[in-house]
Amino acid sequence: MGVAVLKARLIESREIAPEVKHFVFDVPEVEQLPYLPGQFVSFSHEFGEKKVTRAYSTASAPEENRFELCLNRVQDGIFSPWLFTLEPGNTVDMKGPLGYFTWRYPASDSILVATGTGIAPFRGMLASYLEGGGDREVTLVYGVRYEGSLLYREEFEEMERRYSNFRFWPTLSRPDASWSGRTGHVQQHVIEALDERRDMDVYICGLKAMVDDVRARLKELGLDRRHIIFEKYD
Numbered sequence: 047m048g049v050a051v052l053k054a055r056l057i058e059s060r061e062i063a064p065e066v067k068h069f070v071f072d073v074p075e076v077e078q079l080p081y082l083p084g085q086f087v088s089f090s091h092e093f094g095e096k097k098v099t100r101a102y103s104t105a106s107a108p109e110e111n112r113f114e115l116c117l118n119r120v121q122d123g124i125f126s127p128w129l130f131t132l133e134p135g136n137t138v139d140m141k142g143p144l145g146y147f148t149w150r151y152p153a154s155d156s157i158l159v160a161t162g163t164g165i166a167p168f169r170g171m172l173a174s175y176l177e178g179g180g181d182r183e184v185t186l187v188y189g190v191r192y193e194g195s196l197l198y199r200e201e202f203e204e205m206e207r208r209y210s211n212f213r214f215w216p217t218l219s220r221p222d223a224s225w226s227g228r229t230g231h232v233q234q235h236v237i238e239a240l241d242e243r244r245d246m247d248v249y250i251c252g253l254k255a256m257v258d259d260v261r262a263r264l265k266e267l268g269l270d271r272r273h274i275i276f277e278k279y280d
């Protein structure tokens with residue numbers, strides 16, 4: 047038996063950075079949409095004769111029949127520009143949530159590594175873990191080019207104030223003169239966060255080039271691949 051096709055209905059969307067939108071959907075035909083934070087939905091739509099399917103990570107912790115997404119409009123892309131034109135009440139065919147990019151239990155001290163919209167699954171995973179009383183040390187290393195592209199920055203800063211076991215390490219690859227925080231790519235900061243430890247879990251999410259590079263460096267440092275959990279967007 048295949049996975050059931052459901053209709054996701056857009057409740058609202060808002061631009062949270064240039065070319066990036068946060069979406070809130072619900073699934074009216076069910077009362078609860080159970081999923082694990084970090085899982086993705088599989089959306090489909092027919093463009094002319096052609097059915098196109100794309101995956102999008104949930105950016106929320108489960109709540110009734112709702113889920114949230116965070117995506118950027120890929121220039122000359124097919125699906126993402128179409129999603130950006132949706133109005134509240136419009137629906138999208140969906141399957142899921144699906145996938146295995148979720149917390150490993152028992153949880154270890156962990157490093158979460160994201161670039162761009164790769165932050166999406168971590169928003170839901172962190173909310174559920176920290177609000178649920180998770181007490182392992184968690185460092186979020188988040189890389190974007192410009193300060194204005196740090197998605198959900200205030201939320202992560204608030205989490206850092208509230209939970210002493212959480213550290214938020216944003217880094218900019220193209221900072222302007224007013225930025226006094228971390229700079230450069232995520233790789234160097236992941237290595238700093240890992241330090242001499244080889245018992246931490248490292249979760250990585252974003253485009254293939256970054257994910258593969260971080261994985262390769264962690265392996266070089268001797269981190270066992272069972273500690274490396276990743277999701278590639280392309």
Ligand SMILES: Cc1cc2nc3c(=O)[nH]c(=O)nc-3n(C[C@H](O)[C@H](O)[C@H](O)COP(=O)(O)OP(=O)(O)OC[C@H]3O[C@@H](n4cnc5c(N)ncnc54)[C@H](O)[C@@H]3O)c2cc1C
Nearest residue numbers: 100101102103116117118120123124125126163166279280
């Ligand atoms: C498990 C999984 C989860 C995903 N979750 C998200 C998510 O939460 N948010 C999100 O924005 N995308 C996510 N993606 C990527 C998404 O599925 C699409 O690939 C993306 O929206 C581009 O589709 P498109 O039809 O618009 O472009 P296409 O016509 O398919 O063009 C693809 C091109 O876009 C590039 N690309 C793919 N994703 C991105 C991206 N996010 N940013 C920049 N370039 C990209 C590819 O390298 C490729 O060159 C996820 C992918 C997977 C496999």
